[in-house]
Amino acid sequence: MALIELDDVTKAFALPHGGTKVAVDGITLAVERGECLGIIxxxxxxxxxxxxxxxRLLEADSGTIRLEGQDIRALGARELRRNRHRWQIVFQEPFASLNPRLTIGQIVEEPLIVAGGYGSRAERRQRVIDTLEEVGLSEDFLDRRPANLSGGQQQRVGIARALVTDPSLVVLDEPTASLDLTIRASILRMLNRLREARGLTYVFISHDIETVRHFCSHVVVMHHGRFVESGSAQQVLDEPREEYTRNLMAAAMPPIPYRGRAEAAGATSGAS
Ligand SMILES: Nc1ncnc2c1ncn2[C@@H]1O[C@H](COP(=O)(O)OP(=O)(O)OP(=O)(O)O)[C@@H](O)[C@H]1O
Ligand SMILES: [Mg+2]
Structure with missing residues (x-):
């Protein structure tokens, strides 16, 4: 049984001036346990x-969505809340996704309280500390607040909050897009290590095709809410069958500002 099974899932949004926009158009998909599926x-x-x-952070209009065999569109609000801890998400903007009034300790503990069943206060606190350590943050961060952290540290908190409940599935929606290049690499390495150590399944949404190539076992290419191509990362990215994929890859420019700085620095040192 695949961990994620989608059958003909559709979602349209109402447009402000009338009409609708079909954002996801009849998607069918299966992701096996332990896979990392890249969405580009x-x-x-x-x-x-x-x-x-x-x-199910958004309600589909039609279709079936099964996670670990469970039809999640059929779950009631309470059942959904009870099951949420198994299926988590990390967002692109860590600061926007962290409650600025709470301490890091409270932010990471919150999913444990919502799900229930994670023991006493002391046991939850220990679990929070262990998870912070797993993402490279010490116990010293417990009483700090998001505004006092760097972007990379904030995203580590976002990842700790997603992992603290020991989920089977994590959706990563451009988790490093807002971070400096140097920090990106270390966060991606950490995510990869955590996936292997915990046997996690990832859905990894990214514009960065090189990252997807290194990070993901499988890839789907989306256009107007549909898949234009899907397969192993190697097959899709090394031998794309569709022109849309080839154009997407051609358009994925190297990071110009960074390169510009590197070249400028090289030119300066060469001249001196
Ligand atoms: N809440 C919403 N209300 C109305 N339209 C929406 C809403 N969310 C998304 N859309 C529209 O649905 C389409 C798909 O949006 P979506 O955010 O899923 O794209 P995306 O591939 O994630 O883009 P990006 O790479 O910019 O993050 C877009 O046309 C978008 O404008
Ligand atoms: Mg997006």
Whole structure:
């Protein structure tokens, strides 16, 4: 049984001036346990909408969504809340996704309280500390607040909050897009290590095709809410069958500002 099974899932949004926009258009998909599925596609192609539908953070209009065999569209509000801890998400903007009034300790503990069944206060606190350590943050962060952390540290908190309940599935929606290049690499390495150590299944939404190539076992390419291509990462990215995928890859420019700085620095040192 696949961990994620989608059958003909559709979602349309009402437009402010009438009409609708079909953001996800009849998607059928299976993701096996332990896989990392990369979702690529131009802006507005429906990647985030699909990621949210998978976790029922958005309600689909039609279709079936099964996680670990469970039809999540059929779950009542209480059942959904009780099951949420198994299926988590990490967002692109860590600061926007962390409650600024809470301490890091409270933020990471919150999913444990919502789900229930994670023991006494002391046991929950220990679990929070252990998880913070797993993402590279010490106990010293417990009483600090999001505003006092760097972007990379904030995202580590976002990841700790997603992992603290020991989920089977994590949707990562451009988790490093807002971070400096140097921090990106270390966060991605950490995510990869955690996936292996915990046997996690990832859905990894990204514009960065090179990262997807290194990070993901499988890839789907989205365009106007549909898949234009899917398969192993190697097959899709090394030998794309569709022109849309080839264009997407051609358009994925190297990071110009960074390169510009590197070249400028090289030129300066060469001249001196
Ligand atoms: N809450 C919403 N209300 C109305 N339209 C929406 C809403 N969310 C998304 N859309 C529309 O649905 C389409 C898909 O959006 P989505 O955010 O899923 O794209 P995306 O592939 O994640 O883009 P990006 O790469 O820019 O994050 C877009 O046309 C978007 O404008
Ligand atoms: Mg998006």
């Amino acid at each position: 596609g131009e802006s507005g192609s429906g990647k985030s909408t699909l990621g949210r539908l998978i976790l």
